[in-house]
Amino acid sequence: MWYMNLADKVKWARIAWSSLNIPRHSFMTWVLLRNRIPVRARLARFTNIKTQCQICQEEEETQEHLFYNCKWLKEVWEAIGQWISTPRQSGQEWLQLLLNCKGPQHQKRIWNAVFTATIYHIRDARNQLIFKDVAVDKLRMIKTIKEEVVQRILYRAKENKSNYRYIDGLLR
Numbered sequence: 553m554w555y556m557n558l559a560d561k562v563k564w565a566r567i568a569w570s571s572l573n574i575p576r577h578s579f580m581t582w583v584l585l586r587n588r589i590p591v592r593a594r595l596a597r598f599t600n601i602k603t604q605c606q607i608c609q610e611e612e613e614t615q616e617h618l619f620y621n622c623k624w625l626k627e628v629w630e631a632i633g634q635w636i637s638t639p640r641q642s643g644q645e646w647l648q649l650l651l652n653c654k655g656p657q658h659q660k661r662i663w664n665a666v667f668t669a670t671i672y673h674i675r676d677a678r679n680q681l682i683f684k685d686v687a688v689d690k691l692r693m694i695k696t697i698k699e700e701v702v703q704r705i706l707y708r709a710k711e712n713k714s715n716y717r718y719i720d721g722l723l724r
């Protein structure tokens with residue numbers, strides 16, 4: 553994993569536990585921050601399995617590859633970036649955006665919710681493929697991420713009206 557200093561780790565923990573996130577998305581992002589996702593490169597240390605990423609079949613499945621750089625998932629990160637009018641090419645670019653974000657709080661919260669939802673659904677799609685042989689459907693992933701985030705914002709907007717400010721843009 554690329555070098556991340558303590559200040560960035562603290563910021564990432566805030567991204568992971570940001571108040572608008574769906575709890576299961578927060579948890580998965582936290583596990584990722586702790587480097588505890590059982591990706592194939594890690595499992596191969598204990599058992600004899602192929603380490604190849606099952607989604608792109610091109611590179612070794614490390615955490616960094618799967619969640620940030622898998623070529624096959626680039627479209628998902630791009631579509632999600634376009635959705636919030638902040639185009640990004642990869643999960644890594646997304647993380648840099650969030651770590652350096654100086655925008656208003658409610659905008660940050662929405663971006664964090666979108667990022668953690670994407671992390672969760674990458675992991676979910678990967679597991680569905682490996683354990684249930686269900687092909688990764690990128691369009692469906694993008695749709696689910698958007699729907700879950702919008703529902704969460706609407707649900708939480710009852711408590712915090714500032715969340716409404718961005719909802720029109722997200723419902724396009």
Ligand SMILES: [Zn+2]
Pocket residue numbers: 605606607608609610611617618622623624
């Ligand atoms: Zn891959």
